[in-house]
Amino acid sequence: MFQDRKQIILSFFFIICGVYLSRLLYLQVIDDRYLTIGSTAIKKQVQVPLRGQIYDRNGKLLVANVDVYDMYVTPYKVKNIDTAMFCGLFGVSKKYFDSTMAVAKTYSRNRPSLFLRQLSKEDYARVSDAMMHFPGFSFELSFFRTYPARTMANALGYIGEISKKDYEEQKEEYYRRGDYVGITGLEKQYEAELRGKRGVKFRMFNVKAEDKGSYAEGEYDTLAVIGKNLYTTVDVEVQQLADSLFQGKTGCAVAIEPKTGEILAMGSYPYYDPNILSGKEFAKNFKELYKNPDKPLNDRVATGFFRPGSTFKLVQALVALQLGAIDHSTAFALGGAPVKCHPHPGSPNDLHNAVRFSCNPYFYHVFRKTMAFGNETNPFKEAPIMLTKWHEMTSKFGYGQKLGIDLPSESAGLLPSVKYYDKRYGKHQWKFSNIYSLSIGEGEVSVNMLKMANLAATIANRGYWITPHLVKGIGQNSKGIDASLKEVHQTDIDRVHYEAVIAGMQDAVERGTVSGGAGIVPGIAICGKTGTSQNKKGKDNSVFIAFAPRDNPRIAVAVMVQNAGFGGSYAAPIATLMIEQYLKRKVERIALKERMMNTSIRTVEAMAAKGEVLPINKPSEKPKPAKEPETPQKEAPKSVKIDLTIPKEKLIAPKNTK
Template sequence: MDQLFNRKYIIQGLFVLLALILLGRLFYIQVASDKYFLDANNNALRKKFIYPARGVITDRKGKVLAQNQPTYDLMVTPNEVLPFDTLSLCNVIGITMEDFRKKFHKAVVQSRYQSSIFQKLLSVQTYAMLQERMANYKGFEVQKRTIRYYPDSIGGQLLGYIKEVSQAEIERHHGYYKPGDYIGKSGIERQYETDLRGTKGVRNMLYNVRNVAQGSYADGKFDSLAIAGEQLTTTIDVEIQKLGEQLLNNKVGSIVAIEPATGEVLAFVSSPGYDPNLMVGSESGNNYMKIFSNPYRPFFIRPIKGRYSPGSAFKPLSALIALQEGLVNENTTFNCPGYYQVGKTRFKCEHVDGNIALRRGIARSCNTYFWNLFVKEMTKKGRKNQHKAYDEWQEKVRKFGIGDTLGIDYPGERGYKLFTAEDYTQRYSKYWSYGTILSVGIGQGEITTTPLQMANIMAIIANKGYYIKPHLVKGIGNDKHIDPKYKEKHYVGVDAKHFGPVIDGMQDAVNSPIGTARESMIPNILMCGKTGTVQNTHGKNHSVFIGFAPRDNPKIAIAVIVENGGYGGAYAAPIASFITEKYLTDSLKGRRINGATIEQYKADNLLPVLKDKLPKQKPKVDTSKVDTAKKTVPLKTAVATNQFNKTAVAPKNNAATE
């Protein structure tokens, strides 16, 4: 009985305690706290957002690449608008009466009680005129914000652009953005949007029953200040970025330069480019459509999306794998009679080199030498196990960053496919062998890379066995922090001792009379590299150079591709030479290459001819069977003449050879 009595009072006590908690909470909500007052009085309180300054973007030395300038938006709250001289307002902001009616209707549909943008991106001059007359325009107010300005007008594709948010982006970012807000749409502006955008400030404005603003509620107790976006320090060297864009003017191509020891991208040039300032202001929409409709595709980011056979960039890689596996050493020789024969088929080499070893094979870019290496790889387990041997080989190739993306901090990188044995079986049936895919051994056929991957291969060789993921941002904010993954070393599984003979050959390619890359030789700087030629079924071949400098303690690894530039030494090698000299010496000595000055290289126009201007061509044969090493010298024109203003054929890159 006593237990029942005690249980009764315990239950009653719990009910009393709960009642006290609820009463206390009610007192807090109605008396002690303003938070719920704010929520319950949204009809009397309105949030005014204060937009932060977007983070400044600089180059590696602190030179500003992207900064801000003030602009103003004219806002309207339809329910507050009283009769006024609409023509007067139209004249001030430069719109027609028809435009006025459309804009006002759009604001009414969005909300009668919430302000929305009526006319955006007003100039400082227009703002000044408005300020004198705002008392006449009840329901309208001016909101200050900032827009981008790019002082040097370079790096359009690199930096990207900002644009008004879409509804999908508003939903994806969980309501942070409102209609009319701006967001990074491409490039670094998009990749680092959350760092650059900052944090909006909020001002809780109190209105009386007549809808007249009474100032900040509770003297601003619940307001917050806008916090500016973080500054981004990029890895880019503005001087060589600018020089690269000048050298690729009126050309289609790409330049990627990397600091081997850090993975920092020094130059990221995609051509044709565009002035990033065209994507800012009231004409940005029209400018976007003009750039988008350009037949040479300025919005196509060639450093990370351009698809090219690696060609000569691949030969040093192939040699390193063979050396690591012990299939050859630096003194192993093969005979080059000017071809390599598989059954009754002869695959043509560009030279007759006789007995040739590794160093000379690289310097001369002897196809026969590297076909022999590839056959050794394919038959190392016996002729019946070639498919397994190939799979082991292609797994080693992948460690050099081919067949997948490298993970650069830039949106939209492409990796392109590296075939497995199973892929070849699906294509050729199970009876394929090394003779079927021999061109892969010299970086042709079913093997494609981006310019970024080519430059990264050079960084690996410069580092003698490892790379750090290429990246475009050196530091975020005052403490200059970056993602730790951009400091990790990725080893390719080749011992450092094997790089010496390969680098010897690349040194000779540039600095020896027998080398194929003599046009990239720099006075007093020992550069190592390779030229190449990429076949183009729609016109003149593409000019390629890959390399690094100086040989000891390399500071720059570079890949240059000039579409329709012909032989690698005609354009790509000289351009790489100028870029490297500028970066290492901060000067250009005014030397001539192929009889032309740097100004003539800048002036030459190599834009591909139009579809209706293209001559009929005979079908291209296998580039491994023909000599495509015919040199093309610069046009040496004093002024470029751009006669191509119609739709052009998009170049298709099939294969590369020396």
């Protein structure tokens, strides 16, 4: 019995030994793959895919790629190299070499780290033969972004090296130190779609660092998958027109297609050429932009905070009409209100003429009746109840919340509520006199320019809006956008009330607060509303929202020009020129276009940077009433001729000039 068990154990032992010997024989004698290796090394090469490109709505290229080579170093392999020769060959200093090597060793001695970024194909060809003298250094094909249209820097965003925090917190191990990722704008929002999928190749090199071809005929290689292209909603011709009109000015402009929520143009000014934040000079150029007093890095469209000014009167009117606090023929006298108004024609002072001439006292009385609705004998008693109702109805226009645009940063703004005033003044300690400035879009309410364009789109649609968005398609089939970007939002205000307001808006452009007929485009019925938004320092902001044509609207626009004064003098002409370009595919009002292009407006920030005296509004307990011009200004501000072409050697947009 014992002898049988011994035989079984010995047999099992010999079988195992036979299997190992057979495998060794196969690997060293039969399998010819290992005969070719000899004194070679197998290196794993990561293949970085090209990032997806970005196009406008008509197929014009907005963002593309340029092939370059990045150099990586694996510290433990770097032995006995001629540092002086290396630095001379690659044009780097000894200090850069030592500091970068120290960072690489701190990260890992056995894993590759980025050493030198963005060598051109010509530079790579020049140095490739010399790499045998520098063991531990290798190249990977990479790319950097280029922006052919040279516009929309804030919305498109830029890419940069992954931060230490993001590298350490990535949920799945994909990025390496030094890899590019989207930092802002669409580049960040659609990072997963744009980045593609990495590939891996295994190559054999001999002791002289000569490439001996693929290992195992590429059996273990994986192909890199190019990132998906983005097809945006942007009309680059309208966008570039807005860029030219804002030369020498600070502000923002956004245009939306009302029926779809597609953004046609989105500019924050002063703008800068996005190419300057793509390349070796990124850090230097970013610093210059950051120090610019007009803050070109700020996205004023989606993240800025502004008082809506008189454009907010349209919401006040619609809410009051729906509640029944007023009707289409309700008239109020010009007096009897703490907010004043310029004398204007139009009798009676009804809703139509109040919208046409932007009458402050009228909308003060509208808001007062809304807050007191149902209890005229004791109007303040109902204010908390009615303010809650007003807040609920106004928020359906998108105020006080994020609209959901496909960008990584968007401000919600502020729409004050009962809770807000209770916290500020004490519960039930506030009165109508504390909140009446809301009637004309001043006081505590704040919005971004995206919301103001969305209001124009909502009125154009007679009561609903689609989530504003910049991307309409992803990849070859141009589909795949999130369903939330096509969501329909209802305001629950009857269509008939919109028609009453729209009639006044058309007259505001043709016979009202827009200066000198600057809003009239032959053959196109434009409906708009001017606004004059207050600043703590300097002149008021010039604001204008509009849509066109009146029937079957195709474009809604909002424009703000900082420190430019009345809404009809600067914002309105720029907005109507954008409308003209989109609907007619050209601008026929050449004189107006040139005047807007050649007019510079100094902002408070620019004046402060030059040490000039700032015009500061006198403080008061209550905000001053918004003003609108009754007639065109007699004398236009002095203008300065500005060269709109941007030289290649100086791609940053010029600062405002006198």
